[in-house]
Amino acid sequence: MFTRRRIVAGALASAGAGAWHALLARTARAQEHVHDHGSAPDAPPSSAARPDPRAGAGGPPPITGTSSYTPVVTPDVGTLPWVMKDGVKEFRLVAEPVTREFAAGLRVKCWGYNGSTPGPTIEAVEGDRVRLLVTNRLPEPTSIHWHGILLPAGMDGVSGLNQPSIKPGETFAYEFTLKQSGTQMYHPHADEMLQMAVGMMGLFIIHPRTPVGPPVDRDFAIMLHEWAIHPGTYRPDPSVMTDFNVFTFNGKVYPGTSPLVVRTGQRVRIRFGNLSMDEHPIHLHGFQFWTTGTDAGPIRESAQVRETTVPVSVGATRDIEFVADESGDWILHCHRSHHTMNQMGHGIPNTLGVKHGPGEASVRKLLPGYMTMGQDGMGDMQDMAHHMKGPANTLPMMAGRGPFGNIEMGGMFTILKVRDEVAADYADPGWYAYPPGTVAYRVDG
């Protein structure tokens, strides 16, 4: 069963080099493309599935390695295609302004790569020679640092120190051999504070040439980030240092995040990367997992830690693995509770336990429609959002409606959907059908 869902390294880049530009434009959809190969019932790692290495620039990209792997799925982002040129895997990144819809009702003017923030996930195999062509279509110079990757100093991407910055309109080539495996990242090292605050980052995943540990059936990647987007505005504020109000998984906030869909019994890996300003303790419901990897690669089995919450520090990555042996809808979220809210108004007075009395009617004479909120808790905020118009381009603090009512969440929050039967393309199966007698119920007294 495992091998049926694994593919030959490189088979993911199935389109020819002639389709290069189309592929770049379609990066956001590349995930499904990869996924189709990964889930094809008859995609064994056989030589027949490999593109012809002699095909040249006009043909399908060949591969160099023999390793097979389960392709990574980066929900709501996708994977960067590559072409093989003279034994080198060549990738193309374009640094550019990006308008990103974090969830319906919030469109943000960001910077990113290839039309996305985070940028598309780069996927390669230990031992690969890679060439990364980086074009700057931003209004200011940039560079790329390959975060956590072992490489010659001249390829490390710190502008001014390791290289001249990449000026607007210029393209730079980075080329090195991958000497490690694991979950790594990329981000600018020029005007770094601003460029990262507005979304410039991505994941760089290197599969081991010799498989480490049991093979996984599903391999997900999630980049964590946080933003200061003042209500009614469209641009992240890079000057904010601590008081962020939007928290994203792969550039999406709940309910805009796509669910992670797996079949009951599958072995699942989820990789997290964090280039935000805070640590995010990521908690999974329903399962205990093993933390199997850090930004320095796989953790040897005897040192792996069993947890239900993995702290992902700033500048770090973590990989977790578990067997999804219990079907259901299970949430995956940051456990800093403000990080699962959307655009909270910070600095508001605390009205919990406050009796509003006749004052509310007095205020309503001046402000028609005024209501004091939060005296009995903040759960009413989600319903209020439906009939109180907030500022333009601003999300209500909490959102999401499930089969039993309001979910009252936002931000870094998504749902792992474990089902006995899943579609070939792992489409969202809808809400879980609870077996009779398995749902908590009200009792009298």
Ligand SMILES: [Cu+2]
């Ligand atoms: Cu968090």
